[in-house]
Amino acid sequence: MTERVVIVGAGMAGVQTAVELRGQGWRGDITLLGDEPHPPYDRPPLSKAVLLGAGDAPVDVRFDVDFGALGVDLRLGSRAQTLHAERRELDTDTGTVRYDHLVLATGAYATELPGTAGLPDVYPLRTLDDAATLRPVLAAGRDLVVVGAGWIGAEFATAARQAGCAVTVVEAADRPLAGVLPASVTAHMRHWYEEAGVDLRTGTAVAAVEPGAVVLADGSRLVAAAVVVGIGARPSTGWLGGSAVALDATGAVLADDRLRATADEVFAVGDCASFPSGRYGERLLVHHWDNAVQGPRTAAANLLGGDEPYDPVPYFWSEQFGRFVQYAGHHVAADTMLLRGDPASPSWAAVWLRDGLLVAVLAVGRPRDMAQARKLLPRTVAVDPALVADPAVPLKSAVR
Structure with a gap:
């Protein structure tokens, strides 16, 4: 058979x-x-x-x-x-x-915000049906609260601002992307929200969701015609x-x-x-x-009978607040982080090393850095830190 x-x-x-x-x-x-x-x-x-x-x-x-x-x-x-x-x-x-x-x-x-099961006007964004349900919400231009300042929260906030909605993003941690990137990097991302006209509230959790409002743990009450949950x-x-x-x-x-x-x-x-x-x-x-x-x-x-190991270099991207953000590698065990360019500018990168070896790269508006990084990272190459830190030097030219 x-x-x-x-x-x-x-x-x-x-x-x-x-x-x-x-x-x-x-x-x-x-x-x-x-x-x-x-x-x-x-x-x-x-x-x-x-x-x-x-x-x-x-x-x-x-x-x-x-x-x-x-x-x-x-x-x-x-x-x-x-x-x-x-x-x-x-x-x-x-x-x-x-x-x-x-x-x-x-x-x-999508992870559910505790205490919101069955509540109207509380939405995840994971499936095609989720997006179809949220589309008329954005088109109405209403006041929105986004719970979670991770990748999906930032992307939705970007779309909502483009649609003309007033947007408040609430994050329980003290900064955006707290569980993903170190504070030395995410500190530079806070002003992205400000530039886009998004009210970013960090360091406070959601205490309750009520009809037309979100109540925060610090007692603040936010007007919310709809709540979008992006907490993982x-x-x-x-x-x-x-x-x-x-x-x-x-x-x-x-x-x-x-x-x-x-x-x-x-x-x-x-x-x-x-x-x-x-x-x-x-x-x-x-x-x-x-x-x-x-x-x-x-x-x-x-x-099919092969014996191939799976050990990729992780890669992802995000489009948010007019910026194309890419990340490749895994920086958790890195011992050195170097910046390429000014994080206050539209184009910069962060590079992580471990024992002088290239292990991860975050590129904001620097697609050439990422294209080169994705070729170098699988080879686990040694690089010259001084050359890596010079944004005018191609990343591939920093290889020892």
Whole structure:
């Protein structure tokens, strides 16, 4: 009988897995399960083009993939419920599906602000339906409160200001992106909010959300026709509880460095899986588009009998307040940070070193720095700090 690969999750990671399997020679059946009713779509435009699209016609964010021609059985509106790894079956709300090989690509869901379940005018921004719901809210030009000054909060605040809304961003930490970048870098980002006309409130948490208002822990009361919550995401893996697929402390599938899960013939890719990085000496959980593109290439190769390690250099980007921000690498264990250019200017970069080796780069309006960094970082090169700190010197010319 023909062997079947079942892919659970029809986002970028799931779709890319199907494409890679066919491209790498898999000739068996492929079943792709998506729990949303929409054809598979790309997520980055949701916080940009979809929110600000003109007119009534929706922005087309569908993947340019002909699933029929690819020989993929795409089943939409099919939500996984229980995995029976011992007999290689999974139950969905539309029936039981048998597999020979399983790829988990279920992504992540937006973290909910405590105490707001079921409240009207409180919105996440994670799915196409979320963006479609928020689009008329922005078009109305009302007063908005954004909870969370992370990447998604900044991107939504940018779109809301472009739409003419009054925007207040509330962040419990003392600065934007506190859990992502060091204070020496994020201190320079505060004025981005000011320039855009966004009221940034840091160091205070949300105490309550009431009709038409948000109450902060310091007693402040903010007018809010709508509240958008951007406080992170969690792996969509609750349905795997009690199965042979182990989860880590974050709830992510505990994959090995070949992206294999702990159950036989089960792999995991994208936002739902963590993996050990030999490059950085720790387990990584990467919630970014590039990981959803790269991981499926390795998972497909190993499902087909290969033995390829997965140890990427993480990369992501964000468009906010008129700036194109890119980051590559992992700076947690770095011992030196160098600036290239003036952070008060529209174009600058931060570079991290460990023992003289290049480990991470943040580029704001410096795409050439990032293009060179993405070639250098996988090689773990030694660089001259004095040359790195000179923004007039190409980054590649700083290699020793």
